[in-house]
Amino acid sequence: xxxxxxxxxxxxxxxxxxxxxxxxxxxxxxxxxxxxxxxxxxxxxxxxxxxxxxxxxxxxxxxxxxxxxxxxxxxxxxxxxxxxxxxxxxxxxxxxxxxxxxxxxxxxxxxxxxxxxxxxxxxxxxxxxxxxxxxxxxxxxxxxxxxxxxxxxxxxxxxxxxxxxxxxxxxxxxxxxxxxxxxxxxxxxxxxxxxxxxxxxxxxxxxxxxxxxxxxxxxxxxxxxxxxxxxxxxxxxxxxxxxxxxxxxxxxxxxxxxxxxxxxxxxxxxxxxxxxxxxxxxxxxxxxxxxxxxxxxxxxxxxxxxxxxxxxxxxxxxx
Numbered sequence: 001x002x003x004x005x006x007x008x009x010x011x012x013x014x015x016x017x018x019x020x021x022x023x024x025x026x027x028x029x030x031x032x033x034x035x036x037x038x039x040x041x042x043x044x045x046x047x048x049x050x051x052x053x054x055x056x057x058x059x060x061x062x063x064x065x066x067x068x069x070x071x072x073x074x075x076x077x078x079x080x081x082x083x084x085x086x087x088x089x090x091x092x093x094x095x096x097x098x099x100x101x102x103x104x105x106x107x108x109x110x111x112x113x114x115x116x117x118x119x120x121x122x123x124x125x126x127x128x129x130x131x132x133x134x135x136x137x138x139x140x141x142x143x144x145x146x147x148x149x150x151x152x153x154x155x156x157x158x159x160x161x162x163x164x165x166x167x168x169x170x171x172x173x174x175x176x177x178x179x180x181x182x183x184x185x186x187x188x189x190x191x192x193x194x195x196x197x198x199x200x201x202x203x204x205x206x207x208x209x210x211x212x213x214x215x216x217x218x219x220x221x222x223x224x225x226x227x228x229x230x231x232x233x234x235x236x237x238x239x240x241x242x243x244x245x246x247x248x249x250x251x252x253x254x255x256x257x258x259x260x261x262x263x264x265x266x267x268x269x270x271x272x273x274x275x276x277x278x279x280x281x282x283x284x285x286x287x288x289x290x291x292x293x294x295x296x297x298x299x300x301x302x303x304x305x306x307x308x309x310x311x312x313x314x315x316x317x318x319x
Contacts, residue, residue, distance in 0.1 A: 209278035
C-alpha cells in the first residue's frame, strides 16, 4: 500500500508569489482561487485504488520542506541528507503554474544537493544532485495546452493522475540549475518589450560552452534558454529546434537584428536567429537590468546568470 501526499501551494509559498528572486508561483492568485479544485477528486481516486492519502497546503518554504523531509533516506556515514530510493511514499503536486511546480523541485534540490566540499563517491558524474524523488503533477487547469505537463504529455485529469501514481512508470527528466540558487524545468526568456509589445533591444554576452552567440557589442531582441519547449517561438519565429528535456543538453537561441545594405535601395533590417546546444550557458548583461521570465516567473538581473544541465535529475509519474 502506498502513502500519498497531495501538496498544494498557497500564495506566499516559495520565495514569494511572482518574485523573480526565487521560485514563487508567479502571479497565481487568479488561478489559485479557481473553485473547481481537482485535488479532492484525485484523493478519492487514490483511496479507491488502496492508497492512504493526506492533503497538505503549504504557504512557505518551511512548510514545503516539512513534506519533502518525509522522503529522506536512512542516515548515511557521511552525514548527508539523501532521498530514500525504496520509499513507498508518493508525492502529487497540485500545480496552478509551472512556477509552483518549480518551487517544489527547487526545495528538493536545496534539501538533497551536497556541498561541493562533501561530494560523495556515489553521486553520478556530471551531476550535483542525486536522483530526486519522482512526483506527479495535477494541473489545476485540465484544459491548459501550454504548461509543462501538457508539453510532456502527462496525465491531467484526477483519475489519470491517480492511476499514474499507483501504476504508472517513472520518467526521468533533465533539470537546469542556475547560479542564482534556483532551477529551471522548462525554459527562460530573456528580454523585455515596450508598452506596444515591441521587443526592446539589449546587449549581453551569451556563451554556450565554448560557443559565443553574441559578444555583447550588438543589440539582441530576445534570448531563450530552453530545457523543454515553452519559448520555442518568438514573434512568429521558430527559436528552439528540439526542446528535449531528456537529451542532457540545454538549447539556447538569440534573436539579433542585422542591417543589410541593398544596392540603390538603402538598407533594411532582417532578424537572425543563432542557436547552440551544450552543457551550460552564461548570459552577461552589458548595461542596466535585464528582464526575464523563468518558468513563467518574472525577474530581472544586472549580473551574470548561468544555467547548467543536470541530466535525469528529477522525475515524474507518467501514464
